Amino acid sequence: MDTNIKFNTKNLDLFYGDFQALKSINMEIREKEVTAFIGPSGCGKSTFLRCLNRMNDLIDSVKINGEILFDGKDINGPIDVINLRTRVGMVFQKPNPFPMSIYENIAYGPKCQGMKDKNQLDALVKESLTKAALWDEVKDRLNKSALGLSGGQQQRLCIARTIAMNPEVILMDEPTSALDPIATAKIEDLMSSLKKDYTIIIVTHSMQQAGRISDKTAFFLMGEVIEFNETPIIFTNPHDKRTEDYITGRFG
Amino acid sequence: MGRTAKDSLVKGIIYLATGITLSVLLSIVGFIFVKGISLVNWDFLTRDYNEKVVYAFMESGDVPLSIDEENLNNKQPYDQRYETLLEGPIYVENIGAAISKVSYKNHSTEREQIVISYIEKDSPLNGAIDSTGKAIIIGTDYILQSINGTDFSDMTLEEVSKTISAESGELKIKVVQPGGGIKSNIITTLYMVLLSLIVALPLGIFGAIYLTEYAKPGRLVNAIRFAAECLAGIPSIIFGLFGMAFFVVAMNLQISLISGSLTVAIILLPVIIRSTEEALKTVPMAFREGSLALGATKLQTIFKVVLPCAVPGIATAVLLSIGRVVGESAALLLTAGTVAQIPGTLFSPGSTLTVQAYYVAKEEGNIELACAIGIVIIVIVIVLNILSRITSDKLDVFNKK
Numbered sequence: 184m185d186t187n188i189k190f191n192t193k194n195l196d197l198f199y200g201d202f203q204a205l206k207s208i209n210m211e212i213r214e215k216e217v218t219a220f221i222g223p224s225g226c227g228k229s230t231f232l233r234c235l236n237r238m239n240d241l242i243d244s245v246k247i248n249g250e251i252l253f254d255g256k257d258i259n260g261p262i263d264v265i266n267l268r269t270r271v272g273m274v275f276q277k278p279n280p281f282p283m284s285i286y287e288n289i290a291y292g293p294k295c296q297g298m299k300d301k302n303q304l305d306a307l308v309k310e311s312l313t314k315a316a317l318w319d320e321v322k323d324r325l326n327k328s329a330l331g332l333s334g335g336q337q338q339r340l341c342i343a344r345t346i347a348m349n350p351e352v353i354l355m356d357e358p359t360s361a362l363d364p365i366a367t368a369k370i371e372d373l374m375s376s377l378k379k380d381y382t383i384i385i386v387t388h389s390m391q392q393a394g395r396i397s398d399k400t401a402f403f404l405m406g407e408v409i410e411f412n413e414t415p416i417i418f419t420n421p422h423d424k425r426t427e428d429y430i431t432g433r434f435g
Numbered sequence: 436m437g438r439t440a441k442d443s444l445v446k447g448i449i450y451l452a453t454g455i456t457l458s459v460l461l462s463i464v465g466f467i468f469v470k471g472i473s474l475v476n477w478d479f480l481t482r483d484y485n486e487k488v489v490y491a492f493m494e495s496g497d498v499p500l501s502i503d504e505e506n507l508n509n510k511q512p513y514d515q516r517y518e519t520l521l522e523g524p525i526y527v528e529n530i531g532a533a534i535s536k537v538s539y540k541n542h543s544t545e546r547e548q549i550v551i552s553y554i555e556k557d558s559p560l561n562g563a564i565d566s567t568g569k570a571i572i573i574g575t576d577y578i579l580q581s582i583n584g585t586d587f588s589d590m591t592l593e594e595v596s597k598t599i600s601a602e603s604g605e606l607k608i609k610v611v612q613p614g615g616g617i618k619s620n621i622i623t624t625l626y627m628v629l630l631s632l633i634v635a636l637p638l639g640i641f642g643a644i645y646l647t648e649y650a651k652p653g654r655l656v657n658a659i660r661f662a663a664e665c666l667a668g669i670p671s672i673i674f675g676l677f678g679m680a681f682f683v684v685a686m687n688l689q690i691s692l693i694s695g696s697l698t699v700a701i702i703l704l705p706v707i708i709r710s711t712e713e714a715l716k717t718v719p720m721a722f723r724e725g726s727l728a729l730g731a732t733k734l735q736t737i738f739k740v741v742l743p744c745a746v747p748g749i750a751t752a753v754l755l756s757i758g759r760v761v762g763e764s765a766a767l768l769l770t771a772g773t774v775a776q777i778p779g780t781l782f783s784p785g786s787t788l789t790v791q792a793y794y795v796a797k798e799e800g801n802i803e804l805a806c807a808i809g810i811v812i813i814v815i816v817i818v819l820n821i822l823s824r825i826t827s828d829k830l831d832v833f834n835k836k
């Protein structure tokens with residue numbers, strides 16, 4: 184077995200009630216790479232991403248067949264979901280900082296895991312915010328509500344919050360779709376600096392973004408993965424006609 | 436009829452309806468105030484409803500009158516609410532106070548009494564203690580009944596003043612603190628609010644958490660919700676009857692503070708569950724997802740993220756509940772009683788302001804007193820409203836920037 188493979192899904196099907204949203208997905212996601220998911224909206228990118236940290240548990244109607252191996256272990260088997268989610272963090276489409284202070288937002292996850300020591304928390308908050316390139320902007324207002332930050336800052340806070348858990352994988356679901364171009368550029372810079380430490384899986388609505396930041400790209404269509412390959416190949420020499428149609432904008 | 440005519444007709448009806456509603460409201464509040472305001476004063480708020488007999492001990496003194504005669508006569512020795520001046524005042528030096536004879540009306544009985552109408556600053560009365568050695572406060576309009584065993588019942592004011600002057604050394608005076616106050620009702624009301632909230636708030640909040648966060652939508656949840664809604668619509672007398680049968684009789688809790696507050700707690704539950712549920716539902720799903728994605732447990736998510744967001748809504752529930760308790764009469768009449776006293780224990784009876792207003796109006800025919808109590812109730816409700824609005828603003832996590 185290849186030890187560099189973080190996630191490996193085998194014949195993954197997902198149903199919302201009777202509706203099949205994912206069809207037999209087989210994908211290997213490698214460690215410390217940036218993997219991008221592209222495809223028209225409604226094709227199952229978010230659904231697949233949410234399988235990887237079992238966020239779909241929240242939806243009652245979801246049924247899953249097939250395997251999702253994380254470091255070789257099936258995460259739908261008898262595993263500790265809490266532990267899985269501390270190892271596989273997630274950043275959402277709309278920034279969702281908690282209505283607490285900036286400090287408390289970062290300290291929230293570690294505190295939930297039982298970290299109490301003030302000095303340790305202080306250091307962790309600083310480190311996480313620094314890694315998320317937000318420290319200089321917020322260091323004087325750590326005790327102010329996170330809701331007072333701009334959208335881009337809020338999203339970087341959410342990334343910092345995720346980093347504070349020291350996860351192995353960070354899942355991002357269209358993290359820049361609600362942001363302006365300048366804030367988007369900052370987040371993209373951040374992602375390239377994070378990729379040496381973390382495995383990043385990102386859903387993106389923008390093919391340019393996928394091209395700029397990802398190592399591998401998967402093209403989704405109607406619940407299926409049509410093509411999964413090195414990003415340059417997907418964008419310059421796709422093997423499937425449908426991929427080519429999509430990236431050249433001839434789709435639909 | 437033309438369109439503009441129709442429009443202005445409808446407009447007129449709307450204005451008229453608003454005007455009628457407003458003026459009815461204002462005239463009710465106005466009526467209560469006009470009827471009752473003359474009775475509302477500090478004594479009314481701080482005295483017991485029933486008069487209280489105390490023996491006061493003091494050393495006799497020799498205090499000259501420091502104000503002139505006319506001034507003394509102007510000191511209102513009596514409370515016009517229920518007393519008419521008959522004789523006096525006469526100043527007595529060895530107790531440093533002036534006494535008068537008044538016709539004293541307490542509730543429905545009327546009798547002649549000697550009352551204290553003026554007290555000098557250095558009066559021995561100000562240093563009085565009771566039989567246990569505790570300092571007691573004797574004020575003007577306290578009734579004097581005896582000194583060192585000599586009863587004043589059949590004496591004229593002149594004779595009383597001579598009797599008092601004849602005594603020296605250690606004095607033992609029997610005084611009666613006039614009643615007519617609603618201190619006990621205010622305190623009982625506060626107890627009732629506190630106790631019923633202590634019971635109903637956690638139950639209601641946990642119930643709402645179960646319904647919104649845990650229960651799978653379906654028959655059971657709908658049944659619970661339906662039951663809660665029905666409960667909210669049932670008149671409180673039914674709860675009173677239940678409380679009487681169950682808490683008072685079956686559980687043998689007697690007519691008491693605890694029976695009353697448990698009964699009211701049941702009345703409050705649907706209100707609290709409903710408003711808390713509404714508050715929890717408005718908390719964005721994104722917060723729950725964000726928290727769970729950080730490896731928080733469901734319980735941590737609920738208590739650290741979801742509930743704090745719902746605090747303003749819960750504060751509204753508390754506010755509604757307080758209003759409900761303060762306004763409750765039927766259920767409490769049957770379960771907590773009409774005894775105007777401060778409940779010594781959870782198992783003693785006590786009457787809240789509303790019950791007392793009902794009682795004095797119905798049983799004693801004293802509308803003025805009932806209206807005075809009404810004023811206090813209105814003021815309490817307004818103050819609580821303001822307070823809870825302030826706290827809910829303070830606690831609103833979305834307000835802080």
Ligand SMILES: Nc1ncnc2c1ncn2[C@@H]1O[C@H](COP(=O)(O)OP(=O)(O)O)[C@@H](O)[C@H]1O
Pocket residue numbers: 199202204222223224225226227228229230231242
């Ligand atoms: N909670 C849900 N219940 C039922 N169907 C859903 C749910 N979430 C998503 N779907 C459906 O699943 C399909 C894939 O959705 P999604 O994964 O959100 O697509 P994408 O992220 O690629 O835009 C869509 O057709 C969507 O309507």
Ligand SMILES: [Mg+2]
Pocket residue numbers: 228229230356386
């Ligand atoms: Mg999506």
